[in-house]
Amino acid sequence: MALLLHDTLAREKRPFGPPDHPIKMYTCGPTVYDRVHIGNLRAFLFYDLLRRSLEWLGYEVRHVMNLTDVDDKTIRGARREGVPLREFTERYTRTFLDDCDALRILRPHVMPRATDAIPEMIALTERLLATGVAYRSDDGSVYFKIAAFPGYGKLSHLEARTLQAGAGGRVAQDEYDKESAHDFALWKAWSEDDGDVAWDAPFGRGRPGWHLECSALAFKHLGEALDVHAGGVDLVFPHHENEIAQSEAASGCTFARFWLHNEHLLVGGQKMSKSLKNFYTLGDLVTLGQATPREVRYALIAAHYRSPSNLAVTYEGEGEARRPVRFDSLVDARGALKRLDAFRRDLRARATSPAAPDGAHERLARARTAFHDAIEDDLNVPRALAALFELVADVNRLGAWDVEFAAAVEAFWDDADRVLGVLAPEADALSPEEQALFERWQAARAAKDWAGADAVKAELTARGVTVQARKDGATWTRG
């Protein structure tokens, strides 16, 4: 078995190939104009899964993700607040990184801002002008001529001819400068709305078009031939199609060996939208759903990345008055993680036997293989998680084992977590007061002072600490 990844261009799973060089991985990052929402976060969690899986399988990976810090939305936001563009985008870059950190998303090796590569974008535009696949319009904008790129449409499987017709004739009035409706802007000539956001270029003062930054940044940091390029399904067209066109027209070689796209997230069975009031950020889920970021991570990675996933919500009320009363998927995540945590926590305590029971190591080996096969099969996390839960049930039925077996299971657990990033419990500790109460509770129990023990336990419960008596001592959990 070897790693299979579903390639959007080929429309099938293909062998990724041997790890014979550092993997050049590029993913489309956020536009930093607001807090990202959980649908966005599903994409970043997918990139993280991809990167972690590749590394876990022995590949060396160089991961580059751009930050889009110049476009209509960032310019509008900065102008509305009367602050410099960079100040505005830095703010949302920080909130984005905070969310990623909370969700245990590994930082890409390089996270370049679009505005840090203006010279590269200008150079790429000149290159495309020189080869004749781009042209200047009267106002000083530069467009890519899709008719000059024969492969246009190969990723999204849309025919250039069909595209010419447009979607119900939605060719905007202000697009008259373009020779063809689907030609896209490489460079946008300065307009009033851009304020002071503009750069000088040989072909005119203005700012880069959206698609250009990804090609320029990929070229700059990874070279002109990527191993894998990923993004959300909505980016297939036009964004990635345009990236392919401008990149390959310039370089003459295949831009990316693999194109991976994650499906969208539904919330409460509906697409997210502000009008439906089911539009949430990570912070919203933590507050409204009373969930930890780890639980959110679990909920968002528990479905396969290429399946539409539903964050289940139970609502109360109708229409305008509708509000969420329970985030079922987060409740699921909490329960599932509790089971996994308890298993891991008790492995040592239950190592009371001089030897591992018959079949114990075979069950572990089976889980290891199942987990590995699941990840290699297009990053099938649901199957990988199932392998873990099956091991939990298998091992629990064994009753007791030896220290060596406990250590072997722990090693597997830690190894699996290099891919999942969700098994390690959130760092937590009892405060000194809580620790004192916890010890008093145990002492009272030892003295069979049940009334006293219950009183202390009630205090701990009030502080959100659940205690648990065991034959071999006592444990506590928060929440």
Next chain:
RNA sequence: GGCGGCAUGGCCAAGUGGUAAGGCAAGGGAUUGCAAAUCCCUGAUUCCCCGGUUCGAAUCCGGGUGCCGCCUCCA
């Protein structure tokens, strides 16, 4: 109109020809001084509907219904 994804037990969710993984919730039981902790057990003769192919289909083909996405800057 074109292209694509999806429809599996109350909920989430795997499964692309060989007789329905896993999780949550629920019910039962064990354990426990008590226990919201932990453990075990139970649950779809059936995979949106109608046809078809096949020895055999959730899985393939045809038709239908519903949901989601893209068809110019939205993960």
